[in-house]
Structure formats: C-alpha cells, structure tokens
Amino acid sequence: MSKEVNLETAKALGIIPEEFDKIHEILGRKPNFTELSIFSVMWSEHASYKNSIKWLKTLPREGKQLLVEAGEENAGLVDIGEGLACAFKIESHNHPCAVEPYQGAATGVGGINRDIFTMGARPIAQLNSLRFGDLKNDRTKWLLKGVVKGIGDYGNSFGVPVVGGEVFFDDSYNTNPLVNAMSVGLLKKGKMISATSGGVGNPVYIVGSSTGKDGIHGATFASADITENSADDIPSIQVGDPFQEKLLLEASLELNKTNVMIGMQDMGAAGIICSTSEMSARGKCGMRVDLDKVPLRQQNMEAFEILLSESQERMLVVVKKGQEKVVEDIFEKWDLNCAIIGEVIAEDRLLFYQKGELVADVPADALVLGGGAPVYDREYTEPAYYKEYKKFSIDQVKQPEDLREVAWSMMKQPNIASKKWVYEQYDSMVGTINMSTNFPSDAGVVNIKGTNKALALTVDCNSRYVKADPEKGAAIAVAEAARNISCTGGMPTAITNCLNFGNPYNPEAYWQFVGAIKGMGAACRKFETPVTGGNVSFYNQTTIDGKTVPVFPTPTIGMLGIIEDKNHQMTMAFKNKGNMIYLIGESKNDIASSEYLNSWHKIKESPAPWFDIDVEYKLHKVVRGLIKKNLICSAHDVSEGGIFVTLLECAMPRGYGFDITSDAEVREDAFLFGESQGRVVVSVTQHRENEFIDFMMDSKFPFSTLGHVTKGEMRVDDVAYGFVEDARKEYDEAIEKLLNEGGK
Amino acid sequence: MKFGVVIFPGSNCDHDMLYVLRNIMEQKVVELWHKSTDLQNVDAIILPGGFSYGDYLRSGAIARYSPIMEKVIEFANRGGLVFGVCNGFQILCESGLLPGALLHNENQKFICKNVYITVVNHSTCLTRGLTDERALSIPIAHGEGRYYADTATLKEMNENHQILFRYCDENGKVSKESNPNGSIENIAGICNLRKNVYGMMPHPERAADDELGNTDGRIMFESIIKSMKQKLCGIVE
Numbered sequence: 001m002s003k004e005v006n007l008e009t010a011k012a013l014g015i016i017p018e019e020f021d022k023i024h025e026i027l028g029r030k031p032n033f034t035e036l037s038i039f040s041v042m043w044s045e046h047a048s049y050k051n052s053i054k055w056l057k058t059l060p061r062e063g064k065q066l067l068v069e070a071g072e073e074n075a076g077l078v079d080i081g082e083g084l085a086c087a088f089k090i091e092s093h094n095h096p097c098a099v100e101p102y103q104g105a106a107t108g109v110g111g112i113n114r115d116i117f118t119m120g121a122r123p124i125a126q127l128n129s130l131r132f133g134d135l136k137n138d139r140t141k142w143l144l145k146g147v148v149k150g151i152g153d154y155g156n157s158f159g160v161p162v163v164g165g166e167v168f169f170d171d172s173y174n175t176n177p178l179v180n181a182m183s184v185g186l187l188k189k190g191k192m193i194s195a196t197s198g199g200v201g202n203p204v205y206i207v208g209s210s211t212g213k214d215g216i217h218g219a220t221f222a223s224a225d226i227t228e229n230s231a232d233d234i235p236s237i238q239v240g241d242p243f244q245e246k247l248l249l250e251a252s253l254e255l256n257k258t259n260v261m262i263g264m265q266d267m268g269a270a271g272i273i274c275s276t277s278e279m280s281a282r283g284k285c286g287m288r289v290d291l292d293k294v295p296l297r298q299q300n301m302e303a304f305e306i307l308l309s310e311s312q313e314r315m316l317v318v319v320k321k322g323q324e325k326v327v328e329d330i331f332e333k334w335d336l337n338c339a340i341i342g343e344v345i346a347e348d349r350l351l352f353y354q355k356g357e358l359v360a361d362v363p364a365d366a367l368v369l370g371g372g373a374p375v376y377d378r379e380y381t382e383p384a385y386y387k388e389y390k391k392f393s394i395d396q397v398k399q400p401e402d403l404r405e406v407a408w409s410m411m412k413q414p415n416i417a418s419k420k421w422v423y424e425q426y427d428s429m430v431g432t433i434n435m436s437t438n439f440p441s442d443a444g445v446v447n448i449k450g451t452n453k454a455l456a457l458t459v460d461c462n463s464r465y466v467k468a469d470p471e472k473g474a475a476i477a478v479a480e481a482a483r484n485i486s487c488t489g490g491m492p493t494a495i496t497n498c499l500n501f502g503n504p505y506n507p508e509a510y511w512q513f514v515g516a517i518k519g520m521g522a523a524c525r526k527f528e529t530p531v532t533g534g535n536v537s538f539y540n541q542t543t544i545d546g547k548t549v550p551v552f553p554t555p556t557i558g559m560l561g562i563i564e565d566k567n568h569q570m571t572m573a574f575k576n577k578g579n580m581i582y583l584i585g586e587s588k589n590d591i592a593s594s595e596y597l598n599s600w601h602k603i604k605e606s607p608a609p610w611f612d613i614d615v616e617y618k619l620h621k622v623v624r625g626l627i628k629k630n631l632i633c634s635a636h637d638v639s640e641g642g643i644f645v646t647l648l649e650c651a652m653p654r655g656y657g658f659d660i661t662s663d664a665e666v667r668e669d670a671f672l673f674g675e676s677q678g679r680v681v682v683s684v685t686q687h688r689e690n691e692f693i694d695f696m697m698d699s700k701f702p703f704s705t706l707g708h709v710t711k712g713e714m715r716v717d718d719v720a721y722g723f724v725e726d727a728r729k730e731y732d733e734a735i736e737k738l739l740n741e742g743g744k
Numbered sequence: 745m746k747f748g749v750v751i752f753p754g755s756n757c758d759h760d761m762l763y764v765l766r767n768i769m770e771q772k773v774v775e776l777w778h779k780s781t782d783l784q785n786v787d788a789i790i791l792p793g794g795f796s797y798g799d800y801l802r803s804g805a806i807a808r809y810s811p812i813m814e815k816v817i818e819f820a821n822r823g824g825l826v827f828g829v830c831n832g833f834q835i836l837c838e839s840g841l842l843p844g845a846l847l848h849n850e851n852q853k854f855i856c857k858n859v860y861i862t863v864v865n866h867s868t869c870l871t872r873g874l875t876d877e878r879a880l881s882i883p884i885a886h887g888e889g890r891y892y893a894d895t896a897t898l899k900e901m902n903e904n905h906q907i908l909f910r911y912c913d914e915n916g917k918v919s920k921e922s923n924p925n926g927s928i929e930n931i932a933g934i935c936n937l938r939k940n941v942y943g944m945m946p947h948p949e950r951a952a953d954d955e956l957g958n959t960d961g962r963i964m965f966e967s968i969i970k971s972m973k974q975k976l977c978g979i980v981e
Binding site: 431 | 753754756757759760763764767793794795797798799800853854855856857858883885887947949950952953955956957958
C-alpha cells in the first residue's frame, strides 16, 4: 500500500492520462497501486475491447439458432437440434507464443477449452489457425516446432481431437507469429452454466490449481507491440498443466449435474480480478474476497499479484449457500483445490482483504466491457499501397514457358504442401468422433453420436487477400469457410472470429481493421452466419530498430456448420478411374494475390482475387443440392494454389490421377494456378452424368467439363505432368525437408 | 459377460472404450475408479488410453501404484482377462504383468495416424477372430510407444508366441519403413506367458464404429466376447 501512485505509475501500467482521470472520478479518490493494477488489466485492450467494440457491434449477432448473444457468455452457443447445443469459440495466444512458443501455445489451448467447459459443455473438437514467418529462418523453425509441440502436448493429454486447421507462412509474421485456437463443445440444451453471480451470502469458491506469480500483467503484455525487448516479459507467460485441466473438466461437468451452481467462470486473462468483476457485473452484485484464503504456489505474494495472476487451470464458482459439501466432495474426488475465498454481497463493489486489511475497493461494473470500461473511436486512413496494388495487371507478368515446372514447384511451397508434419503430432482421433480421418473433406466432420447429425468445422483466412483489400479479403474468408462447409455437405450456421491486427493507434492498421469488419459483416449477413463471439488481438507488429512492420491483417473465421444427415457427408477424394471431373463456377483470367504470383514470380503487390458474393452464395447452394441428391462423388473447392492443387488434393487420398483440358478463354497459368473465387471441382460417375447435367442446367449456374479421373497419371491439355504417387512424396515431405535444412 | 473399464485421473480414451463396449458391442460395462478396490465381479478388465496422473514421469509409472491396480494384478494372476490399450499397455508393462517397456518414439514426437498391423499369434482370445491374413488398419496416437525388451526376453517371447501384432505395410510386409515408432522387431502388441493379459499400442476402439469408416478393430472385441462365452479364457471358478 505504500507504493506511491501517480501518472508515471499509471503510464508504466499502460494507462493513459485520461483513463487515470476517469479512475479517479469513478473511485472519488486516488486509486492505490493494487486498484490501479486492477484497472490497468481490466481496461487493457485484451479484456475491454475498448478500441474495437464500436466496430464489433456492427457485425450481425442475431440468428434463430443462437442461444446466447455474442459477448454475453464465455463462448457462443448454438442450438443444433435433438435437444443439444454447441458452444464454440476461437481465441488468440499470439504474444506469449512470440516469446515462449511451447508454453504460449499450450496455455492457448488450455484457455480456449476452459471457455467451453466453464459453460458446462464437454469439448469434443479443436481446430487451430497458425501463421509463421519465412520457414527458412531458424527462428521460424524454432517457433513452429515449439508451437506445434505445445498444442500437441496440451491437447493430447487433455484428450480432445484436433479436427482441422490451417498453417500459413509469410515474412510479415517473422517475429510475431499468430496462434489461434478454437474449441467446440456439446451440452444438453438448458444445461448451460452462466458466468454470473448472485444471492447475497452465497459462497465464492476458487477451484483447481494454486495461484502463483506466473502471467502477471499478461493481458497488458498482450496489449502492447512485440519488440526486441519482449523476451524480458517472460514472467508474463503462463505455464500449462493439462492434467490439472483434465481433472478440472471432469469435476466441473460433474458439478453441473447437481443443482447447486449459481455461476462459474474460468480464470484466463487477468485472473481473479477478471472473474470476480465480470461475474459480479453480470449478476448485478458484488463480492467480498479474502485473498489470504486463495491457495498459493508461492509465499509472500502481494495483493495485486494474487489478483492479476494468470496461473492456469482455475475456476471461480459461486454456489448456493448450504450446498458446500456437494461441491467439496466433487473436488475432493478429483483431488483438486477447492477453497471458499469470499461471498456475494448486494452492492456493486469488490472488496479485497489481505491480512485483515482492505487492500482494494472497486465497483465491478466500472471495470468491465459494457459497464465503465472506456470505448474509443479510433482514426483510420487508407494506406497508399491499397491503390498501388490495384494497378496490377496480369499482362505485366509473362507466362512461364514450362508450366509443368511451375506445378512441381507449387506442390512444395510451404503454403501448399501437406501439413502432415504438423497435424500428425496432434491426436485427431480421441473421442472417436472424427469422421474425416478416413474420409478427408474440406471441413472437419464431427459425429454427434446417437443422432443422424454431424458438425462440419473449419477455420479459414487468406491474409494475403486481406492485406491487399481488407473488405474483400475478410468477405472471402467468410465465403471460403462457408464453401468448405458446403462442400462437406453441411449448412453454414454461425461463426466465431479471431481478429489479429496491428497497433490500433496506427491509423493505417486501424483502416485494415475497419475494412475487414465491414467485409466480414456483409458476408456473414449474406450467408446467414451470425457472429457468436471471438477475440481481438491488436498490436501484432514488430518494432525493430524503430521501424514498425505490421503482420498481414488476419481476421480468422471459425465456422460451424450442421450436416443434417451424416449419410450425406461429402469427401474430396476421387473415387474411381473414369469418373468425370467438372468445374462448378467459372475460371477467370486472374492471378492476383495467388500463391503462384507470390512464390513463382515473387510479386507481392496485387489486389485481392476476383470475388462476387452473390455468385459465391449461389455456388454453395448448388453444391449442397448436388450432394443432397447424390449426384456427385467428390467435392473440393478451389483455393490456394488454384485448380491444379485442388485436383492434386482430390487425387492423392486414393492414388488416382486426372486428365483435363484447360479453358481457352483464360491464360493457362491463370487457369491452373489462379485463385479467382467461387469455384468447386466435383467428380461424377458415368451413370449419374445425365442427371448431374440436368440439375446443373436447371440451376443456371455456370459449369464446365474439366476431364476425367485416371489411374494415376496427371495430364493437362495432353501434356504429361507426371504421376500422383511421385507428387504425393514431394507434397508430403516438403515441410519436413525445409525444417531439416540449415536455416539462416 | 461384464466388462470393467478402469478410470485413472487423466484417462481420456475411457469414454471411447465404454462407448464401443456398451453401444456397439452391446455388453454390460462398469467403470472401475482408480481409488476403489472393488472389481464389481467383472469378467474382463480393460485399461484404456490416456495420460494417467498426467504421465509427467514415465507413462504408466504412477498408475501401477493405484489401489485398483493391486486388484487388477490379483485378477490377472488368477487367470482373469486383462487388456491394455496405449496408456493401458504402458501401465501393464510398468506393473510387471507384461514384459518389456515402452520408450519415447524414435523421432521424439507424438504420432497420430492410421497404421497397419499384422497378426502374429492367431490363437489368443484377443486374436482368435482375426483369421484372414490381411493387414489391419488401426490408428496409433502416442509419444511413448517404442516397444523394447532385452534380447533374452525377446527370444523367450518369440518362442512362447507372446508377440501378437507387428507393424507392417498395407500388404502385410513387416519392414523398417512400416515401423512408425522404432519398436524392436516392429512389435505393436504382446501378451503374457499365460496368454490372459494383452497389451497393444494401436487403438482398436478407434476402429470399431461404422460411422467412422473403419471397423478393423471391432474384430478384436468380437473375438474377446466370443472366446469368453466359449469359456476359452477368463477365470474358471
């Protein structure tokens, strides 16, 4: 208490002068150091969304299947029928991963799963979206290996399968990787645990791990630029213990079977102070908490350290008075800490005591988003590059003489090549619900045992497109997610988003954010996939020698789709030699922002690829119709790498090949490797071909014959492109080879 | 027929095993809690996969000291059928019910994928039903699955037909390339001398549901059930 508090102290905690004044005003007095620390984490970008909430509110957040509104609970909740609800959310752990990839990624997985089971849902599937710098750099290799091991070690032990994901490499992520983890859980409708509080005199428990000095000011750390000094912030990193998390999961779900619970919230960013304030604010009450009762891992922890600690695997639980034994028996069974640390009070106040002394006295509502937390309107300006990129024309680029050479190079690009090295380190089959293991498809398919249904899940974002054109790029991310779900036989239902951007105080970075929100909102309205929640991660940029390099703006979309009849699950694999291959949609003379333009021609300045949201919408409908009528035997969308890579991916699972003819209307390199949107490759058996053509004619949607499935050879316009078996080897081994090469 | 599935803190394939036995094989199943010493009169015991007690030490090293394991060991010594999968196999080796040990995979990484195994001994309760010679596709998911036993032990095991499965390619060929984790002699599963305790690293319960498109593992459960019904194994009172 003796620490002197002034503007300098505030500044050191990331509080700007006007916020310092506002704190003064709220308390009616000068805050002490503990209180100032409380405001610093609760009003950090990470916890308060102060620089993003204004725009987030413009996203569509309503839909007939949504059971809670975005931001209302720890994760979104969607009614999937059969008396079941699905909780899902994606979250970033970028900053911790930049300095300590293993623990950073592990605790990211732990955090997102807690968000799901704190609602009473059992996590059944995980996905992740990862971005790294140039894979030739030693630092990137270290980051990739650490992040993948961290995700694997935590998730494998916790026991939830990884059913999908993406990995993307670009120089802009050299220092600041992005690690976005998504978790999906199931619960019986009506059995959701709310993150609320209430009932004067009800006991407040802290359960799970002990509290230590790890992760103090983590939320503040996540709300500042990554710099070359960021490694000094290692104490801001938390340490994960998946075994404790597993016990906490089982104990929490067992507690949910009783009727003693008022509310529960996990402790992630900003620890005890975040849970006590958010639960109290929701319940319109307060709490009296004795910090001496908190089980500690270390001695002599100061009040602010206990309040802000981000020690993992902890929950705050409010239960009905008189039911203490029920709670304590369950946690005893699972050998977990379970300590009453306080009680609910009527007033909107959080009173924290230590050694009998009142060490902090703050109103709960003033701390939280939607309450007293600040909301800012940030300035934004269009950067000069946006118009420059649009000047690009395909005519500036000469078509290479030998496209076979391009094809064999493309399949080895880290952004195209198999991510096997990554995903084989994750348990993808625990839970025995992964229907994609033996039937690869564009989205991960999760069986809902005992029903006719399955879930289709995907995470998508091509951040190169978003950099080129934030509005269009973000709309494409939504469209691609919906396309992946449609190609799997699912109906796109709702999204969660992870918005990874640069410093919001940089008007050009903020322009990217605003554009992306506009594009995402428009696309979500079109596809009727409301936003159920997610997270914002600003400050993803690197300051080196005074120069600021933002990462590609990356609004990752995590989409949930529902497959009403799991017998209509569609896969991407070609099934038989001789089947006809069709393109649904039209190829354009477009190579803008393609992997081909980027990696073969080394041209980074071009606009987003061709995209029309209405065409896209119709395409998905047509594809779902074809699947429903059993008219096709495979479907795979055209995305990174163009038609050639799509065909290769359809061919590899069962070792078939393809013989196709290109489109005379477009340049052959654009036809093979261009990434214009709105296209899906399907295959059709001969005896279904007439019906297929009738259906397509009726739909009035453009389609064309590409060719047919071969025994194993790849041919384009009668030119031999080699064999799929050889291509598979290159495709499968490229990333491991790069990892084993000497770096720089 | 009544199965018992042991649940340790950190078991995470317990629900999958219960689901296969209860919903797919339509058997009676009870959960055996690690702190308990009551085997509830089960006819066969299964130790599921997972990370018992977190497995922060050696996999399975702590689980062997749990109260339930004392009873499981007694049960096995009386001739009861005990089957350990993945972490369950590790626990059986740690507790001395099966010979050898499971070390870190050769590449030092966790590996999860479908692999092929070939049946070496067709005459145990677990493998009796696996009559055709084709390779079975069963998934693995482990960080410590490299089977090891010293030369003398290995010789005895081979002579006594204790090797149940070896990793192979899709044509059944056992080779270095088809060995996913560096196990000695490509060993994927074994049994004890008395042939009532079985352990394997691949997960048959992950290949037992039609809805997932692979049922090669289900044959093993069918084999156990049929053998037990015919009283070819289990405790004879």
